[in-house]
Amino acid sequence: MSYLVLARKWRPQTFSDLVGQEHVSQTLKNAIDGGRVAHAFLFTGARGVGKTSSARILAKALNCESGLTVEPCNTCSTCLEITDGNSVDVFEIDGASNTGVDDIRELRDNIKYLPSRSRYKIFIIDEVHMLTTNAFNALLKTLEEPPPHVKFIFATTEPHKVPITILSRCQRFDFKRIALPRIVSRLRFIVDQEGVQVSDEALAVVARKGDGSMRDSLSTLDQVLAFCGNSVSDEDVAALLGVVDRRLIMDGCRSVLEADVKGALGIVAQVDSFGYSMRQFCQELISQFRSISILKAVGDAGDLLELSDAEQGELKALGGQASVQDLQRHLAILLKAEAEMAHAGFPRLILEMALMKMATLAPAIPVQELLARLDSLEKGGALPQRSDAPRPSAPAPRPAPQQHAAPHRPAAAPVAAAPVAAAPQAPAAAAAVQPAPSAFVSGGDLWGSFVQAVKAKKPMLGGALEEVYPVRVAQGVLEIGCLQGSFQLTRLQDPEQINELKSLAQGHFGVPTQIKVVALNGPPTDAAPTLSEKKSLEDAERRAHLRREAEEHPLVAAAVELFDGEISEVQELPQKEGAKS
Numbered sequence: 001m002s003y004l005v006l007a008r009k010w011r012p013q014t015f016s017d018l019v020g021q022e023h024v025s026q027t028l029k030n031a032i033d034g035g036r037v038a039h040a041f042l043f044t045g046a047r048g049v050g051k052t053s054s055a056r057i058l059a060k061a062l063n064c065e066s067g068l069t070v071e072p073c074n075t076c077s078t079c080l081e082i083t084d085g086n087s088v089d090v091f092e093i094d095g096a097s098n099t100g101v102d103d104i105r106e107l108r109d110n111i112k113y114l115p116s117r118s119r120y121k122i123f124i125i126d127e128v129h130m131l132t133t134n135a136f137n138a139l140l141k142t143l144e145e146p147p148p149h150v151k152f153i154f155a156t157t158e159p160h161k162v163p164i165t166i167l168s169r170c171q172r173f174d175f176k177r178i179a180l181p182r183i184v185s186r187l188r189f190i191v192d193q194e195g196v197q198v199s200d201e202a203l204a205v206v207a208r209k210g211d212g213s214m215r216d217s218l219s220t221l222d223q224v225l226a227f228c229g230n231s232v233s234d235e236d237v238a239a240l241l242g243v244v245d246r247r248l249i250m251d252g253c254r255s256v257l258e259a260d261v262k263g264a265l266g267i268v269a270q271v272d273s274f275g276y277s278m279r280q281f282c283q284e285l286i287s288q289f290r291s292i293s294i295l296k297a298v299g300d301a302g303d304l305l306e307l308s309d310a311e312q313g314e315l316k317a318l319g320g321q322a323s324v325q326d327l328q329r330h331l332a333i334l335l336k337a338e339a340e341m342a343h344a345g346f347p348r349l350i351l352e353m354a355l356m357k358m359a360t361l362a363p364a365i366p367v368q369e370l371l372a373r374l375d376s377l378e379k380g381g382a383l384p385q386r387s388d389a390p391r392p393s394a395p396a397p398r399p400a401p402q403q404h405a406a407p408h409r410p411a412a413a414p415v416a417a418a419p420v421a422a423a424p425q426a427p428a429a430a431a432a433v434q435p436a437p438s439a440f441v442s443g444g445d446l447w448g449s450f451v452q453a454v455k456a457k458k459p460m461l462g463g464a465l466e467e468v469y470p471v472r473v474a475q476g477v478l479e480i481g482c483l484q485g486s487f488q489l490t491r492l493q494d495p496e497q498i499n500e501l502k503s504l505a506q507g508h509f510g511v512p513t514q515i516k517v518v519a520l521n522g523p524p525t526d527a528a529p530t531l532s533e534k535k536s537l538e539d540a541e542r543r544a545h546l547r548r549e550a551e552e553h554p555l556v557a558a559a560v561e562l563f564d565g566e567i568s569e570v571q572e573l574p575q576k577e578g579a580k581s
């Protein structure tokens with residue numbers, strides 16, 4: 001008895017059989033329905049995603065005896081001949097073995113004659129990119145003036161190797177990798193038809209091995225069926241395909257998430273006894289925690305994860321109580337362990353330590369919640385009142401934003417020295433706040449206040465000024481540096497804009513001011529940074545400072561000590577009073 005491999009036995013025979021390429025079949029259907037069928041098609045995409053199958057279905061659709069149709073009958077003699085590959089009017093040519101110009105010449109001679117039985121002569125050239133340049137040139141002549149009774153269908157995995165002259169004469173269809181759940185459901189259909197007992201999990205392992213290719217997935221399934229017969233166990237599939245048994249990975253995740261240290265160590269022992277690589281197991285855990293985190297964060301992952309619905313459901317349940325932050329901390333521990341395993345001689349120990357750490361990890365608590373807890377403890381008298389601790393009613397370390405608001409305000413001293421017409425909003429507590437030492441003695445603050453004033457009146461112009469360099473800012477002169485080729489240079493060189501700036505500068509500084517715009521080849525070394533550069537520098541500095549403040553804050557330190565925790569992230573709380581700069 002001859003055995004027909006699954007990929008051939010279950011080759012799609014209609015567009016509706018074609019899995020994962022709905023965009024292709026829909027477009028082809030529309031073209032056939034609308035009677036606008038191109039004379040040359042190019043099917044591109046990875047191997048085993050349905051290009052050749054589609055070419056045959058299209059050939060049947062064009063030649064079916066029941067008429068030009070999107071659903072070929074698959075029963076007439078023409079359809080059957082095409083399925084069997086012996087139609088006299090459909091020529092399947094392998095570009096890899098018929099690369100020469102002679103082959104194409106023969107094809108051109110053949111083209112002259114009308115089809116013997118069908119509507120069209122159809123040439124399917126597989127791996128068309130393998131043709132030689134001469135063969136392409138010969139083909140091109142035919143493509144330029146194709147006889148009406150001829151259709152070409154080219155298929156290739158490497159469209160970039162097909163000359164543009166050919167590409168431009170074809171209607172192109174890009175076939176996608178097939179999503180894992182789609183492959184699994186097709187495999188499910190096939191094994192049910194074949195009467196094979198196998199779990200969805202095992203099918204997912206098979207499909208993952210196929211990596212988006214239906215043909216490769218079916219070949220793997222052939223291999224599994226040859227080994228296991230009609231009853232396939234998950235363990236057999238895992239052993240045969242050399243993947244770590246998924247149960248073991250799931251149990252590993254479960255034991256650390258349920259804080260079961262003994263269980264976690266037992267899993268490592270099992271991994272060892274099965275002879276799996278510790279590092280590979282760790283990588284599988286990483287991939288699993290990634291999936292759990294994504295599911296936790298987005299709910300329905302859709303195409304983000306290559307997981308079947310059953311697997312997604314299981315992982316969601318597993319993630320249950322853990323927060324996204326906790327999952328990220330688990331991931332961080334695993335990633336660190338994986339990196340260490342690459343060099344260390346005792347991977348089992350590293351994995352054990354990592355899993356123990358994960359299983360005993362205390363949940364992350366937002367600092368607001370911690371502070372609230374401390375607050376209630378204090379009010380309840382359970383904690384001794386500390387004279388040095390500030391009242392926790394102000395939840396964030398206050399001094400930080402106030403001190404750092406200073407550079408945003410027009411600083412008092414330098415502005416006062418200049419003849420300012422319209423005084424900017426005087427900072428209320430400016431005297432009390434130590435102004436940050438300004439690095440811009442050349443007049444950065446004069447510049448800053450001027451840009452603010454321009455922005456208030458002409459937002460677009462002011463916005464442009466934030467991106468340019470104050471090369472020289474002095475009484476009566478404003479020299480502005482713009483990068484060569486920048487949008488700002490074009491804009492500010494416009495005489496109308498210069499006049500506008502002149503009058504704004506005179507209004508702001510109270511003296512007639514000359515405006516000079518210079519083109520710069522790069523950021524100048526001797527001028528102050530642009531305001532937007534300055535702002536991002538200040539932001540970075542402010543964040544670093546906030547973190548220091550938070551770490552040194554007595555309340556936070558107390559919380560860290562009390563709960564034996566660590567600071568994972570410093571967030572700014574929305575400011576209450578109008579301290580906004």
Ligand SMILES: [Zn+2]
Nearest residue numbers: 064073076079
């Ligand atoms: Zn037919």
